[in-house]
Amino acid sequence: METKLRELIGKSNIWLYIKSSNGWLKDVEILDVGSETLTFRYQYESSSETKIWEKTTRLDNILEIDVRLIAVPKCEQKIQDMRNKFTRLLEQE
16 A cells, blocks of 8 residues: 555545545545655535645555546547547647
């Protein structure tokens, strides 16, 4: 777990399942991984405010790690627009 968390420092689209909270924290930013602890930042939004938290927890409190690799829209037009954009980018090189 420690090695995988170190690989994810600075990456985006990371979700962590926290045992003590009994739930997922979405889109966390991993800041530091020690031999026994993990420090990360996450954002919580309510209808009235946005809070940004920085948390340090034990590594054994992290049960799962999910990394979203890609999100593809279901709309065919959006997919075609993405293909065209990628084609233009490749042609520029």
